[in-house]
Amino acid sequence: MTTQILIAGFGGQGVLFAGKFLAYKGLLEDKQLSWLPSYGPEMRGGTANCSVIISDEPVGSPIVSKPDVLVVMNLPSLDKYENDVVPGGKIFVDSTLIERKVERTDVDVYYIPATQLAIDIGAPTLANMIMTGKVIKETGVVSYDGIEQTLTKIISARKANLKDINFKALETGYNA
Amino acid sequence: MVVFERPHSLAKVPMHYCPGCTHGIIHRLVAQAIDELGIEGNAIGVAPVGCAVMAYNYFTCDMIEAAHGRAPAVATGLKRADPSKIIFTYQGDGDLASIGMAETVHAATRNENITVIFVNNAIYGMTGGQMAPTSLPGQVTQTSPYGRDVSMAGYPIKVSEMLSALDGPEFIARVAVNNVKNVKNAQKIIKKAFENQVNGKGFSLVEVVSSCPTNWGKTPSDALKWVEEEMIPYYPLGVYKDKSAEKEGE
Amino acid sequence: MSEKVLMKGNEAIAEAAIRAGCLHYFGYPITPQTELAAYMAKRMPKIEGGVFLQAESEIAAINMVYGVSATGKRVMTSSSSPGVSLKQEGISYIAGSDLPALIVNVQRGGPGLGGIQPSQSDYFQATKGGGHGDYHLIVLTPASVQEMADLTGLAFELADKYRMPAMLLADGTMGQMMEPVELPETKPELIDKPWALTGTGMKREHNIVNSLYLVPEQLEKTNLERYERYKLVEENEVRYESFMMDDADVCVVAFGIAARVSKNAVVEARKQGIKAGLIRPITVWPFPKKALAKAAETCKAFVSVELSMGQMIEDINLAIKCSKPVSLCNRVGGMIPSPEEVLESIKKAAGGNE
Numbered sequence: 001m002t003t004q005i006l007i008a009g010f011g012g013q014g015v016l017f018a019g020k021f022l023a024y025k026g027l028l029e030d031k032q033l034s035w036l037p038s039y040g041p042e043m044r045g046g047t048a049n050c051s052v053i054i055s056d057e058p059v060g061s062p063i064v065s066k067p068d069v070l071v072v073m074n075l076p077s078l079d080k081y082e083n084d085v086v087p088g089g090k091i092f093v094d095s096t097l098i099e100r101k102v103e104r105t106d107v108d109v110y111y112i113p114a115t116q117l118a119i120d121i122g123a124p125t126l127a128n129m130i131m132t133g134k135v136i137k138e139t140g141v142v143s144y145d146g147i148e149q150t151l152t153k154i155i156s157a158r159k160a161n162l163k164d165i166n167f168k169a170l171e172t173g174y175n176a
Numbered sequence: 177m178v179v180f181e182r183p184h185s186l187a188k189v190p191m192h193y194c195p196g197c198t199h200g201i202i203h204r205l206v207a208q209a210i211d212e213l214g215i216e217g218n219a220i221g222v223a224p225v226g227c228a229v230m231a232y233n234y235f236t237c238d239m240i241e242a243a244h245g246r247a248p249a250v251a252t253g254l255k256r257a258d259p260s261k262i263i264f265t266y267q268g269d270g271d272l273a274s275i276g277m278a279e280t281v282h283a284a285t286r287n288e289n290i291t292v293i294f295v296n297n298a299i300y301g302m303t304g305g306q307m308a309p310t311s312l313p314g315q316v317t318q319t320s321p322y323g324r325d326v327s328m329a330g331y332p333i334k335v336s337e338m339l340s341a342l343d344g345p346e347f348i349a350r351v352a353v354n355n356v357k358n359v360k361n362a363q364k365i366i367k368k369a370f371e372n373q374v375n376g377k378g379f380s381l382v383e384v385v386s387s388c389p390t391n392w393g394k395t396p397s398d399a400l401k402w403v404e405e406e407m408i409p410y411y412p413l414g415v416y417k418d419k420s421a422e423k424e425g426e
Numbered sequence: 427m428s429e430k431v432l433m434k435g436n437e438a439i440a441e442a443a444i445r446a447g448c449l450h451y452f453g454y455p456i457t458p459q460t461e462l463a464a465y466m467a468k469r470m471p472k473i474e475g476g477v478f479l480q481a482e483s484e485i486a487a488i489n490m491v492y493g494v495s496a497t498g499k500r501v502m503t504s505s506s507s508p509g510v511s512l513k514q515e516g517i518s519y520i521a522g523s524d525l526p527a528l529i530v531n532v533q534r535g536g537p538g539l540g541g542i543q544p545s546q547s548d549y550f551q552a553t554k555g556g557g558h559g560d561y562h563l564i565v566l567t568p569a570s571v572q573e574m575a576d577l578t579g580l581a582f583e584l585a586d587k588y589r590m591p592a593m594l595l596a597d598g599t600m601g602q603m604m605e606p607v608e609l610p611e612t613k614p615e616l617i618d619k620p621w622a623l624t625g626t627g628m629k630r631e632h633n634i635v636n637s638l639y640l641v642p643e644q645l646e647k648t649n650l651e652r653y654e655r656y657k658l659v660e661e662n663e664v665r666y667e668s669f670m671m672d673d674a675d676v677c678v679v680a681f682g683i684a685a686r687v688s689k690n691a692v693v694e695a696r697k698q699g700i701k702a703g704l705i706r707p708i709t710v711w712p713f714p715k716k717a718l719a720k721a722a723e724t725c726k727a728f729v730s731v732e733l734s735m736g737q738m739i740e741d742i743n744l745a746i747k748c749s750k751p752v753s754l755c756n757r758v759g760g761m762i763p764s765p766e767e768v769l770e771s772i773k774k775a776a777g778g779n780e
Contacts, residue, residue: 020432020604027432027606035432035604039458039542060690061683062603065764217628222493232634238623240496241636243519246489249481253493253501254623256477257450261497261625279489282482 001056003141004064007131008049008081009073009094014128018071019050021132025142025150026054034062047076054141069139071131073097073114090139092131110138112176118169126169133173144174183207185216185236192230196389196396199227199295201353202362203234206266206293209367210237213374219262220254222247226268227301245276248283251290262373264291270300273309273333280335285344287378291369294335297386298407305391309333312410317391332410336383340416346378348417352385354403358413365415377420385411430606435574435596436461438607439504439530442575444469445610446582448500448528450477452487456509457542458598459532463504484509488516488529495525496635498622500582504530506598507548508539510556517591518557522637524621524652526585528578529563530594532601533733535760543760544598544683549737552595553711560649562656564592564663565711567681571605577708579610584663586617588655595710597733599683599762665708666717670696674703676775677721679742680731681707683762688731691768698769700776710738715745722746727775731768732756751775 005022007015016037023035036051051064070085071092072078078091078098085091087106096115112134114127136144147170151163182188186207193199210216219237223229225244232239242250247265255263272280272294283290299317300306306319310332314323324332340348347369351362362384369380385407387399394402415421433441440462443451451466463480470476481487487503494501505513510531520527533548535541552565564584566577574596581592626632639645667685670692671677680688685706695702705721707714722728727750730739736754743752755771757763 023604024432027430033606036599037602039598039602059605060693061687061765062599062605063687063762063764216626218625220497220623220625229638232636236626236632238625238633239636240493240623240634241523241638242492243489243515246485246492246516249486249489250493250496252479252486253450253452253490253495254497255493256479256490257494257497257499257501258624278482279486282486 003054003069003139004067005052005054005069005071005135005141006049006064006067006081006084007052007071008047008077011046011048013048013073014125015048015071015073016050018128018132019052020154021129021150022052022054022135022142024154025147028146028150028153029142031055031142032057032059034059036062049077069135069141071135073127073131075100078102092135094127094131096127110134112173114173117172117176121168121172123165123169126166129166129169130173130176133170134176136170137174183211185210185219187234187236189233191234193227194390196387196399197227198353198386201359202293202295202384202386203231205359205363205366206264207235208363209370212367213370215262215370215374218260219264222251222254222263222265224265224267224271226271228266228268228295229302231266245271245274246279247271247276248279248288248290248292252283252286252288255288255290259289262291262370264293264370266293267295268301269294269296269298269308269310273335281339281342284339284379284381285342287344287346289373289376289378291373292379292381293366293369294381294383295386296335296383296411297388298332299388299391301388301391310335312406334411336381336416339381344379345381345417346419347372347380349415350383350385350411350413352403352408352413354385354387354400383411385413428608428611430608432604433571433607434461434602434604435568435571436532436601437465438571438575438609439578439594440465440469441609442578443502443528443582444473444476446500446579446614447616448502448582449473449475450494450499450501452479452481452490452501452503454481454484454487454505454509456506458534458601459504459506459530461601462530462532484512485516488513488520491527492516492520492523492525495520495527496523496623498619498624500586500616502528502530504532506532506534507536507545510548510551514551514557517563518559518561519637520591521557521561521563522559523635524589525591525635526582526589527591528581528585528594529591530596533595533597535758541760542598544733544762545758545760546597546682546684546733547735547737547758548595549710549732549734552593553713553741561652562590562659562711564588564590564659565595565709566592567595567708567710568600569682569685569706571600571603571607573708574600575607575609579614583614584659588659590655595682597682660712663709664712664714664716666714667706667708668717669704669706671703671705671721673701674721674724675701675726676703676729676772677718677725677727678702678704678729678731678768678772679707679718679738680704681710681738684731684733687763687765688768690765691772694765694769695772700772702772702776710741713741713745718742718745719747722749725750728752729768729771729775730754731763731771733762734758
């Protein structure tokens with residue numbers, strides 16, 4: 001089983017971190033995986049995406065061009081990648097920021113008001129983790145168990161205070 | 177009684193320099209400083225590209241040959257690899273002040289604890305007498321046959337003045353070797369430039385105003401006269417920067 | 427066995443280099459390899475004897491490498507294509523002085539300032555000299571983050587053994603991607619370097635590190651001796667991976683990210699009944715000539731998959747002495763061929779000879 005995930009949005013929305021979280025969770029579950037960011041001169045505000053592949057077999061190309069799972073956090077990303085998703089795939093839309101509906105009818109679509117939910121829980125920058133929680137719930141690509149340990153792994157000791165709020169965001173997304 | 181002998185760290189081989197060239201004197205002053213400080217076994221020298229390209233044959237300490245202008249970067253590598261070693265570069269004006277200016281300025285501003293011997297004879301000697309960054313206004317060379325035209329070729333670079341404007345370097349001085357008095361002073365200054373390194377003080381550069389009878393088209397004695405009358409007025413001798421002395425004076 | 431960690435390729439190189447005993451790093455910022463310098467900047471000051479220095483230019487950086495290497499210590503620099511062009515002068519001097527060193531090129535599109543997306547268009551530069559004069563580098567091409575680490579250690583070892591510079595020829599994808607990686611634990615055995623500049627200690631004749639020989643007979647002799655060593659490298663250090671080649675009709679040749687994409691295509695081709703296989707050069711100098719020549723005995727056709735205008739394809743044609751058709755499947759300028767594009771090329775190659 002191989003799951004190809006593409007997460008896309010504006011730079012600064014944390015799409016790379018969301019991908020990194022899934023990759024690390026996969027690592028702790030002894031899965032094969034790769035994480036590949038788009039990289040560009042814009043540090044903030046430009047488009048950003050990352051390819052994450054989680055598999056039971058060695059990963060070939062790390063580039064996700066036909067995602068099984070697409071997570072979009074802004075409209076340009078939905079416009080750009082909607083048609084690349086494989087038939088039967090899943091699209092996760094941050095419906096606070098993207099007003100239009102997905103046009104494809106051969107995919108499962110999940111609308112999550114992630115940015116609004118993030119504001120509601122007092123973590124306005126963590127819409128990415130809310131989306132990630134939902135992805136874990138609906139795809140099972142990694143297990144929900146042990147997400148705290150994963151956060152401990154990837155959040156540096158210097159920023160340890162952010163762990164709880166990230167956990168809360170994941171939980172909120174998972175239950176959304 | 178021995179009144180004059182070859183310094184131990186100066187190799188016992190004939191040098192390839194032209195008659196009347198002052199490289200031989202400057203090599204000797206460097207070797208003498210190395211001997212007097214007892215650092216030969218610990219020293220590594222960096223030879224340039226230019227007339228002194230084969231300096232690696234003339235010093236008995238470990239030596240390395242650098243690409244044109246890159247000696248300060250090579251010296252930085254050597255020093256960072258083992259700060260207990262005494263590292264010196266020996267460079268000409270084309271090497272240090274033209275193609276290698278970036279390496280020079282940055283080694284100086286990092287106050288890299290090395291010693292730089294900069295031989296300024298206002299011409300590219302090895303390639304046969306082309307205009308150098310330090311050629312004087314109006315100076316005739318193979319590539320300035322009508323005299324250096326400052327409106328086209330710009331002005332000579334005064335390396336010591338320029339580097340002494342930086343906060344980084346420890347010691348910048350200009351000396352000459354055109355007469356006995358100047359040679360004696362040069363000897364003192366060059367030794368100080370090595371001593372600074374031994375004492376961990378940092379980047380010490382000695383600019384030595386020198387002559388090139390062959391490419392200047394002058395007899396050796398006329399060349400020395402030209403140093404006195406044309407070079408030194410443009411490139412005044414003296415200590416331009418001495419951070420430790422400045423501190424003591426405060 | 428050490429714990430698997432998730433690391434970017436650029437970081438894996440840096441950590442592996444430190445573990446290989448490289449305590450001196452000199453670099454200059456350039457995308458997409460900057461993480462490597464940043465990692466070194468963070469780690470080196472915490473290690474006894476560790477030196478990170480941001481040089482004033484790529485030219486200065488490679489000459490600092492030359493200086494450290496002359497003292498016998500392991501040393502490296504890293505850059506991306508335009509920066510590696512600037513280093514060529516220094517690389518030629520290092521090769522001409524028979525010094526070991528590691529140069530990492532995380533390639534981006536060119537020529538000129540080009541772009542910042544992945545490329546393999548410095549293949550000629552890496553394998554055919556790059557700087558002036560007759561010389562070679564050992565050129566290793568990682569295709570995973572694990573190999574970014576493993577080949578770094580190997581590069582230092584081979585460079586020391588043969589007294590020549592080695593290059594890790596990666597690309598932007600390899601540098602930026604994260605994969606689980608297991609880093610080597612142990613410190614390597616370092617070989618004796620009697621030629622090193624360590625100060626005479628007044629106990630020996632002086633050592634001279636030099637590439638200048640004004641007497642042509644002498645210069646010729648150093649070149650011939652160097653090429654004797656290169657011959658040994660070609661005999662002993664060729665590395666490649668063979669994938670599904672046992673009964674292959676179509677042999678895909680690709681390295682780095684192109685090999686990763688090609689593997690997907692080969693698997694898909696097999697599913698569709700085409701006997702495809704992959705030879706992935708891990709060293710592109712020395713090039714796996716014998717492996718390709720052997721493949722040419724049974725394969726009908728070759729496909730060279732490259733992120734360049736077809737630079738490696740020349741080496742393939744030479745290796746198989748043009749005995750079989752070799753087609754090119756390539757994207758350039760920062761683009762990467764998709765598995766579908768490679769599959770199409772495989773199909774064409776298979777069909778064209780039936």
